[in-house]
Amino acid sequence: MRLVNPKIYVIDDDQLYMQMLTKSLTNNSYNRVVGFNSVTESFSKIDSPDIIFLDYHLRDLNGLSAAKILKQSWKKTKIVLISNEFSLNKIRNPKKYGIDLLCAKSSDFDQFMTQIKQLQFKHIVSVFLKSTLISLSLIALYFLATL
Numbered sequence: 001m002r003l004v005n006p007k008i009y010v011i012d013d014d015q016l017y018m019q020m021l022t023k024s025l026t027n028n029s030y031n032r033v034v035g036f037n038s039v040t041e042s043f044s045k046i047d048s049p050d051i052i053f054l055d056y057h058l059r060d061l062n063g064l065s066a067a068k069i070l071k072q073s074w075k076k077t078k079i080v081l082i083s084n085e086f087s088l089n090k091i092r093n094p095k096k097y098g099i100d101l102l103c104a105k106s107s108d109f110d111q112f113m114t115q116i117k118q119l120q121f122k123h124i125v126s127v128f129l130k131s132t133l134i135s136l137s138l139i140a141l142y143f144l145a146t147l
Contacts, residue, residue, distance in 0.1 A: 008049065010025070013057075040060045040061070046074075052070060052079050064097045072098075079101075081094065
């Protein structure tokens with residue numbers, strides 16, 4: 001995932017909600033945001049996304065099935081499944097479908113901004129830990145070689 005200016009896709013067949021979320025993300029300094037009304041439409045146009053906001057109830061494909069397919073193509077992409085609270089409560093083991101986060105639809109888009117920042121922070125921590133482990137390994141090898 002790009003740490004700065006991530007590529008974000010919003011897939012929701014509710015045209016108004018998709019436009020509101022896309023506009024809100026853009027207004028919050030995310031300038032690489034593209035909205036789609038269907039998974040089918042997005043499959044031919046999506047290219048290496050960092051984050052995908054995916055509606056659970058879609059006309060052309062169930063959000064869980066779509067998440068699984070999208071995650072197979074882009075393993076590092078963070079997928080946020082969005083829907084009403086009731087639908088999300090029915091989902092057991094979201095990781096099985098490649099879903100990184102469940103988020104209830106609401107008009108409070110600050111919640112979405114917080115969620116994106118959390119996803120980015122998790123990635124930053126992961127990168128930091130990996131680089132720290134590599135550095136520690138190199139230091140250990142150096143000390144072993146000097147003994």
